[in-house]
Amino acid sequence: MNHTDIFEIGGKRLGSRLFTGTGKYGNDALIAPVCESSGSEVITVALRRVDLDGKVDNVMRHIPPHMTLLPNTSGARNADEAVRIARLARAMGCGDWIKIEVISDNRYLLPDGYETAKATQILARDGFVVLPYMNPDLYVARSLADAGAAAIMPLGAPIGTNRGLRTEEMIRILIEEMELPIIVDAGIGTPSQACQAMEMGAAACLVNTAIATAADPVLMGRAFGRAVAAGREAWLAGPGAVATLAQASSPLTGFLDQTEGAS
Amino acid sequence: MSFLPEALRLSQTPLQLHFEAVSGNDVRRIVGQEHVDAAGFLALLSPAAAPHLEAMGRRAHALTLRNFGRTISLFTPLYVSNHCANHCRYCGFAAPNTIPRSQLSLDEVRAEGQAIASTGLKHLLLLTGEAPRKAGVEYLEACVRVLRPLFPSISLEVYPMETADYARLVQAGVDGLTVFQETYDPVLYAQLHPAGPKRDYTFRLNTPQRGAEAGMRVVNIGALLGLTDWRQEIYATGLHAAWLQKRYPGVDVAVSLPRMRPHAGAFQPACVVSDRELVQAMTALRIFLPRLSITISTREAPDFRDNILPLGVTRMSAGVSTAVGGHAKPAETGQFEISDSRSVAEMKESLRKRGYQTIFKDWEPMEGSA
Numbered sequence: 001m002n003h004t005d006i007f008e009i010g011g012k013r014l015g016s017r018l019f020t021g022t023g024k025y026g027n028d029a030l031i032a033p034v035c036e037s038s039g040s041e042v043i044t045v046a047l048r049r050v051d052l053d054g055k056v057d058n059v060m061r062h063i064p065p066h067m068t069l070l071p072n073t074s075g076a077r078n079a080d081e082a083v084r085i086a087r088l089a090r091a092m093g094c095g096d097w098i099k100i101e102v103i104s105d106n107r108y109l110l111p112d113g114y115e116t117a118k119a120t121q122i123l124a125r126d127g128f129v130v131l132p133y134m135n136p137d138l139y140v141a142r143s144l145a146d147a148g149a150a151a152i153m154p155l156g157a158p159i160g161t162n163r164g165l166r167t168e169e170m171i172r173i174l175i176e177e178m179e180l181p182i183i184v185d186a187g188i189g190t191p192s193q194a195c196q197a198m199e200m201g202a203a204a205c206l207v208n209t210a211i212a213t214a215a216d217p218v219l220m221g222r223a224f225g226r227a228v229a230a231g232r233e234a235w236l237a238g239p240g241a242v243a244t245l246a247q248a249s250s251p252l253t254g255f256l257d258q259t260e261g262a263s
Numbered sequence: 264m265s266f267l268p269e270a271l272r273l274s275q276t277p278l279q280l281h282f283e284a285v286s287g288n289d290v291r292r293i294v295g296q297e298h299v300d301a302a303g304f305l306a307l308l309s310p311a312a313a314p315h316l317e318a319m320g321r322r323a324h325a326l327t328l329r330n331f332g333r334t335i336s337l338f339t340p341l342y343v344s345n346h347c348a349n350h351c352r353y354c355g356f357a358a359p360n361t362i363p364r365s366q367l368s369l370d371e372v373r374a375e376g377q378a379i380a381s382t383g384l385k386h387l388l389l390l391t392g393e394a395p396r397k398a399g400v401e402y403l404e405a406c407v408r409v410l411r412p413l414f415p416s417i418s419l420e421v422y423p424m425e426t427a428d429y430a431r432l433v434q435a436g437v438d439g440l441t442v443f444q445e446t447y448d449p450v451l452y453a454q455l456h457p458a459g460p461k462r463d464y465t466f467r468l469n470t471p472q473r474g475a476e477a478g479m480r481v482v483n484i485g486a487l488l489g490l491t492d493w494r495q496e497i498y499a500t501g502l503h504a505a506w507l508q509k510r511y512p513g514v515d516v517a518v519s520l521p522r523m524r525p526h527a528g529a530f531q532p533a534c535v536v537s538d539r540e541l542v543q544a545m546t547a548l549r550i551f552l553p554r555l556s557i558t559i560s561t562r563e564a565p566d567f568r569d570n571i572l573p574l575g576v577t578r579m580s581a582g583v584s585t586a587v588g589g590h591a592k593p594a595e596t597g598q599f600e601i602s603d604s605r606s607v608a609e610m611k612e613s614l615r616k617r618g619y620q621t622i623f624k625d626w627e628p629m630e631g632s633a
Binding site: 023024025026027028048049050051056057075077081084085088104105106107109160161162212213 | 334381382615623625
């Protein structure tokens with residue numbers, strides 16, 4: 001591993017560029033072993049599922065103490081609700097990190113960029129480390145950066161679809177244009193797709209469904225951890241230029257050499 | 264804007280001719296499609312699809328896993344009043360039935376709520392008959408205020424109200440609305456509801472959208488299976504759900520699949536929906552609407568409920584009493600007999616054995632917390 005490759009968000013240095021989640025597991029007892037096998041250090045949890053008084057059900061019990069908690073605002077339909085949920089999360093002791101999800105479309109679960117930017121501005125001023133989930137749109141990304149986001153989390157494909165990097169070209173533009181870390185969130189279905197995102201220069205990937213719904217989530221967690229690390233190393237290594245055409249034996253500009261040689 | 268024109272058009276369109284045109288090949292092709300339209304949904308409900316139930320089940324399972332994971336949300340009904348002015352011919356609580364009638368005091372509501380909360384449940388479904396002069400909006404609002412500290416999510420299954428009344432109850436802390444059309448066939452509907460306010464087919468049909476407009480987060484619809492041809496009813500239910508999803512994209516639309524059970528009245532089902540048919544109905548709904556929440560109640564037997572887990576179910580009731588005040592004291596006559604009498608703890612253990620996580624809390628109420 002490249003020891004100069006520092007990944008820092010909100011003043012916190014992270015050893016893994018894979019973020020994981022807590023949803024969709026057949027058994028929450030799998031969460032801790034997945035954290036271990038994947039090497040992930042950041043885990044997102046929907047505040048709507050958190051029940052600190054829960055007699056029989058408390059997802060927080062399953063999250064290892066070394067993990068950085070990234071509560072999310074799942075269920076928020078506008079900026080106001082996202083802000084309320086974020087403040088509740090902080091009041092409940094979930095820390096200052098918040099992943100903003102503002103979704104008012106239950107069919108496709110696509111985020112509302114305008115409301116997300118509004119919530120980002122309010123919460124960043126409140127001292128939160130804000131990681132907004134968004135549709136990869138350069139203008140929205142710029143307004144999120146202006147609003148004080150700590151990173152930008154574009155979707156690779158709609159949440160939970162496991163369809164891969166369908167928005168690859170748009171994410172590539174964000175990586176090229178934005179100074180903030182780009183964390184690909186949602187849609188990544190296989191380790192190879194996570195690796196591809198990292199090779200493109202993404203700062204990190206958040207993967208939940210593909211791990212939680214795998215037949216063996218612990219093994220799949222490990223596979224994702226390795227794929228993300230491999231993709232990062234490939235990006236750092238600087239892959240050789242990819243030729244789109246074979247080297248022609250009679251180059252179109254070859255005549256220049258001949259005319260120069262003749263003169 | 265209303266689903267009424269579509270419902271009326273459907274009721275005048277016999278599906279038989281459409282069904283006859285469906286081939287096994289059509290079904291195989293539709294099961295493999297990424298997006299299934301209304302015509303595809305109809306084909307999946309056809310008799311021609313019956314031999315392809317395994318393929319439909321596999322597709323439904325994959326879609327459910329992707330969208331909901333291996334999780335089941337649990338809730339329980341709390342009956343607070345069984346006074347009712349309606350004459351629904353199939354219902355144990357109907358006005359002509361001579362059963363003990365009662366309505367819980369707020370202290371009794373609190374005791375019931377505490378008994379339910381002690382099992383770990385966090386999602387509650389509050390039920391009454393239709394007697395607004397006894398169990399009116401004020402009473403329901405008072406019940407919700409008593410129950411809110413115990414339950415982050417409270418849904419109503421009461422009688423159709425105006426949007427303003429729903430908005431008031433949302434303000435008090437209600438976040439979900441359950442209302443079954445019972446049957447989408449207006450002629451049969453009139454026969455089955457000979458008297459009482461429920462006679463109004465249109466007002467009931469438009470209830471889910473009034474709830475959505477009032478700010479309900481979850482709207483749960485359904486037809487009572489057994490009153491008439493289930494294929495026709497499920498087709499209408501699916502189109503109604505799709506209509507609601509499209510117009511109210513922020514609302515979590517859910518469908519229940521209640522099969523008729525024996526009850527205190529003499530009415531018996533006009534058609535019996537078999538297990539295979541219920542599975543066909545559920546998998547067709549899942550393939551047509553991958554994000555749809557699907558609720559299965561304790562009307563169904565434990566084995567059957569366990570077996571259909573992977574095929575599309577997302578919510579289940581548990582620890583159920585269908586009698587008023589049945590949680591804190593011995594039950595009297597319920598609205599219908601239940602088949603699955605497992606406790607919440609037993610249900611959780613049973614889900615765990617099948618590889619499913621029980622979700623108790625899946626909502627954080629936000630009123631007044633900013």
